[in-house]
Amino acid sequence: MTAVPDNSPGQRTRRRPSRLSRGFVVAVPYLWLLFFFLLPFLIVFKISFSQTAIAQPPYLPVIGLADLVSGGWTKLRQLTIDNYTWIAGDPLYVKAYLSSLRMAAISTALALLVGYPVAYGIARAPRSIRSLLVMLTILPFWTSFLIRVYAWIGILKNEGLLNQLLLWLGVIAQPLTILNTDVAIYIGIVYSYLPFMILPIYASLERMDHRLVEAANDLGCPPTRAFWAITFPLSLPGVLAGIFLVFIPAVGEFVIPDLLGGSSTLMIGKTLWDEFFSNRDWPVSSAVAVVLLMVLVIPIMIFQRLQARQEGAV
Amino acid sequence: MKLQLAAWSAGAALLALVSAAQAQEQVVNVYNWSDYIDESVLADFTKETGIKVVYDVFDSNEILETKLLAGGSGYDVVVPSAEFLARQIQAGVVQKLDKSKLTNLGNMWDVVSERLAQYPDMSDYSVNYMWGTTGIGYNTKKVAEALPDAPTDSLALVLDPKNAEKLASCGIDILDSPSDIMSMTLNYLGLDPNSTNPDDIQKAEDALLKIRPYVRKFHSSEYINGLANGDICVALGYSGDVFQARDRAADAGQGVEIAYSIPKEGTIMWFDQLAIPADAPHVDNAHTFINYLMRPEVIAKATNYVVYANGNKASQQFVEPEILEDKAVYPDQATMDKLYVKRPYDARTQRVVTRAFTTVKTGQ
Incomplete structure (x- = not known):
């Protein structure tokens, strides 16, 4: 009798797909990363060690899978690190990286300042209108990103809506020059990426047990202190997720600085564009992209390692 | 069967x-x-x-x-x-x-x-x-206001700092195309527009740096709407783009009048x-x-x-x-x-020209 459950065909068929499907569920994101991140990255990485050529594709050597199997060593020997020494040799690239990191950091800080209160407000709103508010947050995505950035040109330019309003209100006597400055880039980035800041913070605030704050208040803790002692630390995972979601794409942003910023703003996205399209130098632009990834990924990995250790300690 | x-x-x-x-x-x-x-x-x-x-x-x-x-x-x-x-x-x-x-x-x-x-x-x-051709697109009224007797038939309109300074208030845009602008500047300076000599390119860079403070933006398409809406008054750009701006301005009926001129110094065909x-x-x-x-x-x-x-x-x-x-x-x-023909640069010169143009645009 004890052997029956093992032999039962029903049991077995039920167990097998469950293991399979679990494996499938785990495999999908990894396969996704493999095909859409790791493979393209390896291709870019490989090109970054080649040299430009007037050919199709415009670099040498071109290494295919076949070469790796059948003695592509002569080709591998043509690979060079010249592109990286080139990047290190011209201060333009370092300045562009630093300038991009600075612009992204400022934009992220501004997005957090604006996004946190909004997320908090949504999380504290009556349950009945919460989903409506969340939907309003993502509503702008229903219009093309490009159109929304173009709309900012109309708002920010010297004769634009904002200046007209401020002049009419008597706040300013002369129109402000905002378009084609860094301020316009900050506005554009904060506006475009704000939902990515709001949503994760909202998610962590909404999950929070509000009774903790109530208990603190009951025990005589002032609301501000309760916020910093309880609410904020508990929302930290959402805040960090929001920071990463805004900061990382902002560093490589190209469209917003191109349309709203001035020509004097140095950003790595534009430098990359120049290398790729003006100079037709795929290897150097690949090297610029690889370095950008390193600049972003390594600090993030260190940070996550530290965080994991901290959590382990707690 | x-x-x-x-x-x-x-x-x-x-x-x-x-x-x-x-x-x-x-x-x-x-x-x-x-x-x-x-x-x-x-x-x-x-x-x-x-x-x-x-x-x-x-x-x-x-x-x-x-x-x-x-x-x-x-x-x-x-x-x-x-x-x-x-x-x-x-x-x-x-x-x-x-x-x-x-x-x-x-x-x-x-x-x-x-x-x-x-x-x-x-x-x-x-x-x-x-x-x-690549030439000068301008807003006839605004240029006349900002700079009476403006040399609208000459690259001096933009490349002479004295003129550029006066026109800065109504807005100057320049094509974000290193090879076009480098070649036109060389030609304005009386040098070979197809020059690959680094000294010549340096001279052109210096000349462009002198007018840089008066340029609103280097961009390859924004000047079409910029001219048509009256946001800028002068652009160095492609003939067809300026004609498009001219037509858009005429359609809008806001009194913006755009003209195109081929610089008398000659330009790229x-x-x-x-x-x-x-x-x-x-x-x-x-x-x-x-x-x-x-x-x-x-x-x-x-x-x-x-x-x-x-x-x-x-x-x-x-x-x-x-x-x-x-x-x-x-x-x-x-x-x-x-009119002259602009030949393609070799890879090395292209890099020098792009770099010089980046210096002009960003000061770096």
Whole structure:
């Protein structure tokens, strides 16, 4: 009798797909990363060690899978690190990286300042209108990103809506020059990426047990202190997720600085564009992209390692 | 039974053959600049030949070049500018034209062909579609207000710091194209516009740095709307783009009046060329299409619509007189003599020029 459950065909068929499907569920994101991140990255990485050529594709050597199997060593020997020494040799690239990191950091800080209160407000709103508010947050995505950035040109330019309003209100006597400055880039980035800041913070605030704050208040803790002692630390995972979601794409942003910023703003996205399209130098632009990834990924990995250790300690 | 089966399969095979042949004959994939043709030309072509035109557009040479260099674009006819095409010929991404299929070649204009001959092998690989110049687009009223007696027929309007300073308040835009602007500045300074000498490029860089504080933006397309809306008053840009701004301003009816002038110092004459990618899937159809576009009345229709000069001498009798007589579109002989051809840079010079231009733009 004890052997029956093992032999039962029903049991077995039920167990097998469950293991399979679990494996499938785990495999999908990894396969996704493999095909859409790791493979393209390896291709870019490989090109970054080649040299430009007037050919199709415009670099040498071109290494295919076949070469790796059948003695592509002569080709591998043509690979060079010249592109990286080139990047290190011209201060333009370092300045562009630093300038991009600075612009992204400022934009992220501004997005957090604006996004946190909004997320908090949504999380504290009556349950009945919460989903409506969340939907309003993502509503702008229903219009093309490009159109929304173009709309900012109309708002920010010297004769634009904002200046007209401020002049009419008597706040300013002369129109402000905002378009084609860094301020316009900050506005554009904060506006475009704000939902990515709001949503994760909202998610962590909404999950929070509000009774903790109530208990603190009951025990005589002032609301501000309760916020910093309880609410904020508990929302930290959402805040960090929001920071990463805004900061990382902002560093490589190209469209917003191109349309709203001035020509004097140095950003790595534009430098990359120049290398790729003006100079037709795929290897150097690949090297610029690889370095950008390193600049972003390594600090993030260190940070996550530290965080994991901290959590382990707690 | 067997016979029937044989008949069936023969029929099916025939059908497959026919449809394969149709697939071979029915399509031509064209990749052209945006707003660059009268759509009825495409419809007429399909009506006459039965070849369907799949028409796709781009807005920069760089985008087209990247697709060609990556390969497998699937296009049968592309329209790069000659300066870019010269390099694409070298890279082997376009194929030689079969001139036996281009019966209308005799219609082409020797004035244009002679200049194109300055690019090696250009005539073996392409025929001219349209051509134009890089010059000065300006808002007639605003420039007159900011700078009475402004030299609107000269590059000094922008490249002389004294003038640029006065015009800064109403806005100056410059093409974000290192090779165009470098070459025009060299020409303004009296140096060889095709110079690859680093000292010359340094001189041009210095000259541009002097006017940099007065330039609102370096951008390759924003000046069209900028001029049309009155946000800027002067732009160094492509003739066709300025005409577009002129038309948009006229349509808007806000009293903005845009004019285009070819600098008296001379400027770049550019050519957009019809070419066939090396890996084009429908080579025969591509030739048929190109040959069709070389018919005088067809290309004249395109010119009448887009207001660019074409490289087809025989078409001029069909071009509307007001376009043919517009000196900004079809310049007179004296102006033509001053126009020059911009040859492509080698990779090293391109890098030096791009770097110099980055310094001008960002101060870095």
